[in-house]
Structures are given as C-alpha cells and as structure tokens.
Amino acid sequence: MRLTVLGSSASFAGPGQACSGYLVEEGGARLLIDAGNGTLSNAAAVTDVTHLDAAFVSHTHVDHFLDLFALQAALRFAPSGPVGSMPLYLPEGLWARMLALLPEHGAQQLREAFQAHTIADGETLKFGPLTVTAHAVDHDGPTFAFTVDGEAGRLVYTADTRIGAAARAAAQGADVLLAECTFEMRYAGRGPHMTPAEAAGLAAESGASLLVLTHIWPTADREQLLADARSAFDGEVLLAEELLTVNIDPIEEAKSEDDLTS
Numbered sequence: 387m388r389l390t391v392l393g394s395s396a397s398f399a400g401p402g403q404a405c406s407g408y409l410v411e412e413g414g415a416r417l418l419i420d421a422g423n424g425t426l427s428n429a430a431a432v433t434d435v436t437h438l439d440a441a442f443v444s445h446t447h448v449d450h451f452l453d454l455f456a457l458q459a460a461l462r463f464a465p466s467g468p469v470g471s472m473p474l475y476l477p478e479g480l481w482a483r484m485l486a487l488l489p490e491h492g493a494q495q496l497r498e499a500f501q502a503h504t505i506a507d508g509e510t511l512k513f514g515p516l517t518v519t520a521h522a523v524d525h526d527g528p529t530f531a532f533t534v535d536g537e538a539g540r541l542v543y544t545a546d547t548r549i550g551a552a553a554r555a556a557a558q559g560a561d562v563l564l565a566e567c568t569f570e571m572r573y574a575g576r577g578p579h580m581t582p583a584e585a586a587g588l589a590a591e592s593g594a595s596l597l598v599l600t601h602i603w604p605t606a607d608r609e610q611l612l613a614d615a616r617s618a619f620d621g622e623v624l625l626a627e628e629l630l631t632v633n634i635d636p637i638e639e640a641k642s643e644d645d646l647t648s
C-alpha cells in the first residue's frame with residue numbers, strides 16, 4: 387500500500403502547499419481521501435484523477451472538500467469524454483450543501499460526476515485489496531477517521547479530531563498513523579484539534595511504527611512540532627509535505643520467511 391500526501395496544510399495553504407488530501411493505492415486500487423483546495427493539482431502530478439475508484443471526505447470543513455468541484459470538472463472534460471458516477475463518500479449533510487452552492491445546471495453536473503453516499507460510523511468498504519472503515523471522531527459536526535487495511539498493514543488517518551476515546555478507538559492497530567496536529571503546544575485544549583504531543587501519544591498507544599504529522603498550519607514552527615512529537619513517541623516521525631510517499635509493503639515479512647527456510 388502506498389500513501390501519497392497531496393495536501394498537508396491546515397485551514398489555509400502556504401506557498402506550494404495544499405489543504406488536506408491523500409492518495410492511497412494498492413494493486414491498482416486508487417482512493418482519494420479528502421479533497422482540500424489545491425489537492426487536485428498534486429493528485430494530477432502522480433495519477434489519472436479521472437480513474438480513481440472512490441473519493442472520501444472526512445468532514446464538512448472547506449479545507450477538506452473544495453477540490454471536489456474541480457474534480458467534477460476534470461471528470462466532465464476528460465479527453466476521452468465525460469466520466470460519470472465516481473463513488474463519493476461524505477458525511478451527512480455535505481452533499482446537499484455542495485449542491486446548494488451551485489446553479490441548477492451545475493448541480494446536475496455534480497450529480498452526473500459523482501455517485502454520492504452518506505458515510506455511516508463503522509461502515510466498511512472494499513476496493514480491490516484495500517478495505518476502508520469509517521470511525522466517527524470528535525471534531526466539529528460529523529467527522530470520520532478512516533482505517534485502510536491493505537495486504538501488508540493498516541494505515542489510519544485521524545481526520546481532524548481532538549484527542550479522546552474516539553480517536554483512540556480509530557487509531558487502534560495502526561502500522562502507519564497519519565495524524566493531524568493543528569495545535570502547537572500553546573494552543574493545547576483550546577479546540578477540537580490535537581497537538582503534536584497528543585498525536586504522538588496516540589501513535590504510541592496504537593502500536594504504530596511510523597507517525598506522519600499532518601494538517602499543519604503554514605505558519606507553524608515545523609522543527610518544534612517534530613521535537614514535541616518525538617518527546618512522546620519512540621517510533622519514526624515524519625512531517626507531511628506535498629507529494630511525500632510512504633509505503634507499507636510486505637518485503638520485510640517475505641524476507642524473514644526466506645530466512646526461516648534457508
């Protein structure tokens with residue numbers, strides 16, 4: 387399984403950055419998770435955006451879905467003709483709000499581009515070798531973390547969330563934890579987001595070997611974020627940045643089997 391960061395910024399993007407978006411791929415299956423402003427440009431740099439198996443949106447904040455409108459246009463004006471009915475999984479209420487922003491012909495184009503489904507807590511969906519499960523977390527309105535299980539391990543994306551029981555339940559069993567850390571330490575407890583130390587504690591409890599910190603304000607002190615996370619987690623810590631890739635692959639397991647038989 388391969389994760390590609392399409393957008394790492396929280397709320398607004400800095401130079402060369404984009405808001406939340408991630409591409410998860412394995413064995414020909416390709417999933418877009420969140421579609422914040424700017425992510426489609428980065429997605430187009432690494433994949434054919436008209437042939438995604440599905441798109442998921444974690445919650446209704448604009449920095450997580452605005453580029454769905456751009457994706458609609460990319461599907462409509464694909465060189466081979468309009469591509470329709472990409473499965474799109476959204477929290478309750480968002481689809482109606484998106485349609486309401488558009489004039490009737492625009493709303494009709496959006497309906498043609500996507501086959502919209504409302505996400506239910508605990509819902510599990512399969513795309514080739516990838517299994518996606520939605521977990522309600524504690525943010526602002528309906529918000530879902532996603533676990534993605536592939537052949538070699540589990541990626542957990544926390545979405546935006548405060549630390550607590552819901553985030554802990556979602557992160558359980560992660561191999562790679564992709565965790566938001568919007569709040570520098572001085573903002574701890576002041577809203578529905580995690581600090582780097584909270585994200586790191588979550589990684590430690592989940593059993594993850596790699597923590598990728600994301601949803602970072604462009605104005606944040608990145609070195610300080612890393613230091614704060616490393617103080618609470620012994621595993622590897624990376625800061626998300628646009629087009630960073632992380633592989634969860636079975637090579638090490640295959641090697642150890644070889645070792646046993648040789």
Ligand SMILES: [Zn+2]
Nearest residue numbers: 397447449546
């Ligand atoms: Zn956000």
Ligand SMILES: [Zn+2]
Nearest residue numbers: 445447525546
């Ligand atoms: Zn949010």
